[in-house]
Amino acid sequence: MDYLEKAGRVLDIEIFELKRLRERLGENFSRAVELIKDTVDARGKVVVVGVGKSGHIGAKIAATLTSTGSPAVVLDSSNALHGDLGVIADGDIVLALSASGETEELLRILPAIARFQVRIIAMCSDPKSTLAQNAHLFLDVNIEQEACPLNLAPTSSTTVMMALGDALAMVLLEARGFNKEGFAKLHPGGMIGRSVLMRVHQIMRPRQAMAVVSTNASVRDVLRAMTSVRAGAAVVIGEDEELLGIFTHGDFVRHFQSDPRIGERLVADLMTLNP
CATH class of the missing domain: 3.10.580.10 (CBS-domain)
Incomplete structure (x- = not known):
């Protein structure tokens, strides 16, 4: 087996899917940025929810948003109906991730989420899916093929989700005027934080x-x-x-x-x- 050839195939497929994502970016993406910006500017937060691999990607997106000045939390879908819905407050915005848009555990909590005065952004692959139909905004992350040779393991789909989450966070960062000083304030233990915030009197x-x-x-x-x-x-x-x-x-x-x-x-x- 040629391992390098196999690895190259994986990367080629994921690059192809990222290029497709780039071509699909449109008005809904801009609206999503504005909705999140308005929410955060009004001191609301982003509530990210997903199941399985989508949940892992959601946690990363939430961490990126939080570390760049847009507060975000992760809602555990398995515990949402047992008290964890308390992380949601009126005025928040919910980012729901599901490759198919039909994830049962996620759909089960949608009615409960809808009781709050929140907007829902669905990041999934099918605009006709149950998740997309119950959301205020749909972000398309459909793919033609997973990088898995069996076309089963979430690979291209998770890469596309994460990339779109990064795009949201980075565009939002600029839209909100988040700068290096703000980044340093939230990362005091990192090199950038120390270089920007540390003063001579603190170490002399x-x-x-x-x-x-x-x-x-x-x-x-x-x-x-x-x-x-x-x-x-x-x-x-x-x-x-x-x-x-x-x-x-x-x-x-x-x-x-x-x-x-x-x-x-x-x-x-x-x-x-x-x-």
Whole structure:
């Protein structure tokens, strides 16, 4: 078996289906963006619901929306009729995912969802399906073929769903003016969050936690000062407390290799000037 050929076939099929999705984008997509935008601007949220693989894709879409400034939650369809409908509030918008539009567990909770003052967007493959007919808006995710050689395992269908969810989230992001600062605010633990939000005062050492020495200090004195504050470097200052240089633990190690008596030398002779 040629594994690379088989893998290439999978990717070719999914690329083909994504191109078909691109060609089908139309007014309903724009309306969906506007509906979600209006909901979020009015402090409502997106409630995402799906079953099986569609449920997994829905969870990812909800996470992407939430992390880009549009609050979203996942409704567990299996527990919806046993109290979990409480995640829905009037004014929310429901994004319901089902490849066929006929998923029994999802259809079972539609009447209960309809009792709320919410709009429903159906992401499925058949505009005549029960789900689409009970929704306010239909987003078409139909495919010609799954990438599965048996044409059974959800592959192309889930890829198309996820891509359309990404498109919704990213267009919505721009429509709502969500910027890098907003992203950083929601991702303080990530690199972007740290680079945008972190300030020098949050990570710098205050004067009392620094090793500060004068130019006439010996290297031995400098090491003692560094050790006392657990610092890897010492700053060397002049008579007016202006910064003249810096001496690091690395400097000590490098000089010690050529001069074991470095401890008696003045730091002024070995420091890095104008750091």
